[in-house]
Amino acid sequence: MATRKVVFPPRRQALYERNRYSPAIKSNGFLFVSGQVGSREDGAPEPDLEAQVRLAFDNLNAILKAAGSSFDDVVDVTVFMVDPESKFETIWKVVPEYWGDAPHPTLTAVGVTWLYGFQFEIKVIARLSDEEGQKE
Template sequence: MSNRQVVFPAGRQALYEKNRYSPAIVSNGFLFVSGQVGSRADGSPEPELAAQVRLAFANLNAILLAAGASFSDVVDVTVFMIDPARQFEQIWGVAQEYWGGAPYPTLTGIGVTWLYGFQFEIKVIARMPDAAG
């Protein structure tokens, strides 16, 4: 018997079905969120970097909300950037708009060469608010 519950944000099911993965899974009191990019409703990238990062966070927040969580429940963050040496300061400035206060989640930043046409991706693990402990 599987102890996994798939979480779908409103209006995004077709995108996830097309690409054959779950946007998020709740398991054992944790929410595991697939990498979120700044994709428009049709799946295309938002062209401007700051707007793309904001849209990635909006997509992330839609999943957190659909699961009954918020960014304050996030315990671990991984971000992927195409050109971190050039883009980090701009990305980090936008990310701080969503980050919230201490205690902050753990963070791993990774520079990559390809993100399916995107410049930024964020994936998180959150502890579900109703989880014991």
């Protein structure tokens, strides 16, 4: 069985171990990042929606950085939103703060009924630098 090359962001390994999943896996020159939510250090949801979206991106960026990557390396994005009809505009006004310049990654947006107390989740696939890809 192949060993998974797990990437943990600083100071959050216990949270992932408690919930039994990996924040990100390096494989074949790509980084597959689990869905990131606007959770505080203890895993609790940030109650304010705009702050929750910013915190989700901050948590995502911490994982990307730990893998030697950045949002500029992201090629595919999936976002999940509870009640997107009423929350999309609020969420999407925050996104450009983190998204970067065109060309943008591909995007799939999914409306859901429940995200374990959160309103927004983002998961991505990023390409690793040639150097990172060679280390696998």
